[in-house]
Amino acid sequence: MNKxxxxxxxxxxxxxxxxxxxxxxxxxxxxxxxxxAFVLQxxxxxLFFATPRDTRxxxxxxxxxxxxxxxHNSNNSPENIGSGIGITITGRASECSxxxxxxxxxxxxxxxxxxxxxxxSPNIAFVSVDIERxxxxxRFQNVTVLKVKEQEVKL
Amino acid sequence: MIIPINKITPEDAPIIGGKAANLAKLISLGYRVPKGFCISxxxxxxxxxxxxxxxxxxxxxxxxxxxxxxxxxxxxxSLRIRNFFNTTPLPDEIHDxxxxxxxxxxxxxxxxxxxxxxxxxxxxxxxxxxxxxxxxEEIDILEKIKLVWxxxxxxxxxxxxxxxxxxxxxxxxxxxxxxxxSGEVSGVAFSKNPLNGEEKIIIEAVEGLxxxxxxxxxxxxxxxxxxxxxxxESVTESIESSSVLLDKNKIKLLSVTLKKLEExxxxxxxLEWTLRSGDLYLLQVRPITTIYTSNSEEKPWExxxxxxxxxxxxxxxxxxxxxxxxxxxxxxPKMKKVAIQLESIKLEAMNEEELNIEIxxxxxxYNKWKDIYWKDLIPFAHGVRLFAQAYNDTIKPVxxxxxxxxxxxxxxISLRRNKELRELISHINSNKKIREDLSNxxxxxxxxxxxxxxxxFLKRYExxxxxxxxxxxxxxxxxxxxxxxxxxxxxxxxxxxxELEEEFLLKFTPxxxxxxxxxxxxxxxxxxxxxxxxxxxxxxILEALHFKREKFHWNDEVEDIFLHxxxxxxxKNKELSVRRFTGQPASPGxxxxxxxxxxxxxxxxHFKKGEVLICDSLDPNMTFIVPLASAIVERRGGMLIHxxxxxxxxxxPCVTGVVEVSKSIKLGDHVIVDGYLGxxxxxxx
Numbered sequence: 001m002n003k004x005x006x007x008x009x010x011x012x013x014x015x016x017x018x019x020x021x022x023x024x025x026x027x028x029x030x031x032x033x034x035x036x037a038f039v040l041q042x043x044x045x046x047l048f049f050a051t052p053r054d055t056r057x058x059x060x061x062x063x064x065x066x067x068x069x070x071x072h073n074s075n076n077s078p079e080n081i082g083s084g085i086g087i088t089i090t091g092r093a094s095e096c097s098x099x100x101x102x103x104x105x106x107x108x109x110x111x112x113x114x115x116x117x118x119x120x121s122p123n124i125a126f127v128s129v130d131i132e133r134x135x136x137x138x139r140f141q142n143v144t145v146l147k148v149k150e151q152e153v154k155l
Numbered sequence: 156m157i158i159p160i161n162k163i164t165p166e167d168a169p170i171i172g173g174k175a176a177n178l179a180k181l182i183s184l185g186y187r188v189p190k191g192f193c194i195s196x197x198x199x200x201x202x203x204x205x206x207x208x209x210x211x212x213x214x215x216x217x218x219x220x221x222x223x224x225x226x227x228x229x230x231x232x233s234l235r236i237r238n239f240f241n242t243t244p245l246p247d248e249i250h251d252x253x254x255x256x257x258x259x260x261x262x263x264x265x266x267x268x269x270x271x272x273x274x275x276x277x278x279x280x281x282x283x284x285x286x287x288x289x290x291x292e293e294i295d296i297l298e299k300i301k302l303v304w305x306x307x308x309x310x311x312x313x314x315x316x317x318x319x320x321x322x323x324x325x326x327x328x329x330x331x332x333x334x335x336x337s338g339e340v341s342g343v344a345f346s347k348n349p350l351n352g353e354e355k356i357i358i359e360a361v362e363g364l365x366x367x368x369x370x371x372x373x374x375x376x377x378x379x380x381x382x383x384x385x386x387x388e389s390v391t392e393s394i395e396s397s398s399v400l401l402d403k404n405k406i407k408l409l410s411v412t413l414k415k416l417e418e419x420x421x422x423x424x425x426l427e428w429t430l431r432s433g434d435l436y437l438l439q440v441r442p443i444t445t446i447y448t449s450n451s452e453e454k455p456w457e458x459x460x461x462x463x464x465x466x467x468x469x470x471x472x473x474x475x476x477x478x479x480x481x482x483x484x485x486x487x488p489k490m491k492k493v494a495i496q497l498e499s500i501k502l503e504a505m506n507e508e509e510l511n512i513e514i515x516x517x518x519x520x521y522n523k524w525k526d527i528y529w530k531d532l533i534p535f536a537h538g539v540r541l542f543a544q545a546y547n548d549t550i551k552p553v554x555x556x557x558x559x560x561x562x563x564x565x566x567x568i569s570l571r572r573n574k575e576l577r578e579l580i581s582h583i584n585s586n587k588k589i590r591e592d593l594s595n596x597x598x599x600x601x602x603x604x605x606x607x608x609x610x611x612f613l614k615r616y617e618x619x620x621x622x623x624x625x626x627x628x629x630x631x632x633x634x635x636x637x638x639x640x641x642x643x644x645x646x647x648x649x650x651x652x653x654e655l656e657e658e659f660l661l662k663f664t665p666x667x668x669x670x671x672x673x674x675x676x677x678x679x680x681x682x683x684x685x686x687x688x689x690x691x692x693x694x695x696i697l698e699a700l701h702f703k704r705e706k707f708h709w710n711d712e713v714e715d716i717f718l719h720x721x722x723x724x725x726x727k728n729k730e731l732s733v734r735r736f737t738g739q740p741a742s743p744g745x746x747x748x749x750x751x752x753x754x755x756x757x758x759x760x761h762f763k764k765g766e767v768l769i770c771d772s773l774d775p776n777m778t779f780i781v782p783l784a785s786a787i788v789e790r791r792g793g794m795l796i797h798x799x800x801x802x803x804x805x806x807x808p809c810v811t812g813v814v815e816v817s818k819s820i821k822l823g824d825h826v827i828v829d830g831y832l833g834x835x836x837x838x839x840x
Contacts (some may be wrong), residue, residue, distance in 0.1 A: 054834075054838070112207075113207025114210030117235075122831065123831065
């Protein structure tokens with residue numbers, strides 16, 4: 001397995017094992033973070049999450065599409081400094097187009113069936129993040145960057 | 156994990172529940188028990204895990220603080236959870252496993268709950284979890300298993316667990332599937348009197364199956380037996396007719412069995428039994444439930460902890476039908492008569508002493524009707540709950556509140572009043588001169604027909620009050636309200652949809668379906684009307700108090716009475732603010748607008764089209780502003796509160812049970828109300 005595939009597998013494993021991650025949005029130089037339930041598309045190109053439209057994060061997205069997202073597998077113990085893996089995603093967010101909506105919803109509910117009632121409200125927007133790069137941090141200080149567009153990840 | 160009852164060991168109790176463990180013990184002691192098997196809690200857990208229901212239940216339970224939730228909110232929670240079970244199919248793995256097991260058995264079956272922790276010597280969940288008998292189709296058995304699982308989350312069961320400090324998140328459910336024994340005579344029996352703990356054996360029996368007896372739908376024959384000599388001390392029917400059901404020997408058999416069981420199980424026995432061809436079959440055994448009786452002189456609905464009373468509010472349709480007649484033919488006419496009598500009394504002719512006596516008399520009358528309201532009218536609201544359950548269990552709708560569409564009624568007093576108000580407003584819209592005359596306060600020139608209509612409206616609703624003040628008074632505030640509301644006084648949107656009704660009735664015999672629907676519609680209607688009648692009686696006290704304030708001395712004593720009826724505390728916290736709340740989704744839709752908090756009659760008339768109505772509790776007397784609202788938010792929670800009922804009638808989004816609402820939302824705040832999710836957010840734009 002080459003290095004790219006190893007990194008991709010690491011990302012897939014962490015993203016499928018963790019239910020929640022932290023989304024960062026920003027408007028007028030004021031950053032704002034939220035814990036969200038997410039799902040990552042298997043080709044690693046898109047990340048989906050659902051949010052009510054009357055939230056600060058959604059309003060931010062409509063003004064500034066640039067987002068960052070962080071997920072990690074630490075369990076809040078000191079030894080995680082060495083063994084934990086953290087992944088930071090950067091990309092651009094937009095409300096899912098009709099073409100993607102059904103697919104995103106199925107994918108999302110497979111991972112988060114408890115959110116069935118939540119996503120039924122017309123107030124809920126499905127957001128898709130077009131991922132530009134991954135920063136994967138392992139063994140405390142080792143950072144690997146996977147640029148999605150340049151790598152043209154295809155599976 | 157599926158275990159035949161006769162193979163259950165005492166070690167299995169934590170995964171098969173107390174009832175199943177007791178049945179296994181009965182078999183080991185040599186009693187006749189119908190054959191069957193137990194579906195362990197592992198399968199229940201597996202069902203929750205595979206379908207993700209555990210997390211969905213968790214979200215529902217965390218919607219509000221269960222310690223402060225009103226009973227109606229708990230009922231809502233329970234209704235939604237039950238619907239999860241109803242609309243979630245069994246995963247193939249569990250479906251196939253159960254069908255495989257069932258193929259070796261012969262229908263019909265009884266499907267009974269058996270939750271670990273229930274029916275111990277210190278607690279009994281008798282009647283709180285569901286059981287079903289005489290189930291003949293395999294597919295029905297699978298559906299009933301899901302319903303038994305869901306009954307773990309019934310409002311009564313949730314309340315009882317809270318009362319006993321049991322961890323509701325750790326609760327689980329086993330299910331017993333038993334072959335039905337169709338006995339000639341069946342019944343229940345107690346080794347002690349369950350009403351007062353007296354050392355008497357009580358036996359109740361009916362012909363055939365005992366389900367109607369267990370459900371309280373039929374009157375059984377009842378024997379009271381002396382424990383020492385097994386002699387009958389009294390019987391509710393004649394000796395001849397009672398001995399047809401149970402002769403002396405059968406009575407003795409039951410009596411001796413109960414005493415023996417009490418020794419073997421070491422708790423007072425509550426037994427379900429049936430007799431077939433002379434053989435006694437024991438269907439289930441558990442400790443006696445103490446039937447709720449208050450020894451205190453305090454009224455149960457006025458106690459600090461109302462939970463035992465709430466749990467007692469489980470009535471059968473038969474009882475509800477009797478209550479419906481009583482309310483329609485007796486209570487409502489009398490309430491109306493009392494209100495009219497009080498309104499006709501001329502206070503102007505009274506001196507101060509006479510007025511004081513009159514105020515006291517009115518308080519006594521009000522207290523009497525308030526007690527009747529709690530004792531008879533509140534429990535009658537249970538009709539809607541039973542209907543909701545029947546509708547959701549048979550139709551399995553995605554929206555657990557779809558049933559309310561069948562309950563809409565033209566007869567709600569508040570809807571009639573709103574219709575009349577809309578007619579006045581449409582006159583203003585269609586006649587420019589009326590508008591001008593009203594705007595310029597040229598009442599002398601006002602169109603005569605309109606003037607008569609307006610006066611008639613004000614007269615008809617002159618007794619409507621809010622916080623002690625009359626609402627409909629011929630003043631500029633009322634006129635301004637009419638003028639300002641001329642654009643956008645919505646019509647109600649719901650009428651009872653025929654297709655839904657037909658679909659529902661098809662699932663029952665025509666008689667049963669209409670019977671259930673009839674009780675439910677009355678229950679829905681009375682819930683609005685009873686408050687308006689009681690409001691009129693309350694208004695008479697306030698009228699007398701206002702009169703006293705204007706004409707005579709106002710002392711501390713009268714001030715206390717006045718405050719009792721009108722006071723409202725509103726604490727604002729300056730340091731903390733809430734941006735988003737979660738309450739109960741009471742009427743679907745999304746609405747936004749500027750908030751208007753209604754806490755006084757004046758504010759009612761300041762309400763403008765498109766605003767979001769925020770209130771502590773929506774008084775039926777002020778629901779005429781609902782058609783103008785873009786959404787409603789209410790502190791009180793529950794599907795049966797007026798805010799919820801009227802919001803659904805007009806198709807306006809509504810969220811109830813938002814505890815902090817009047818503390819955190821300010822006049823003019825832009826709020827967004829999501830009636831699907833039950834959220835309210837204050838926009839910080």
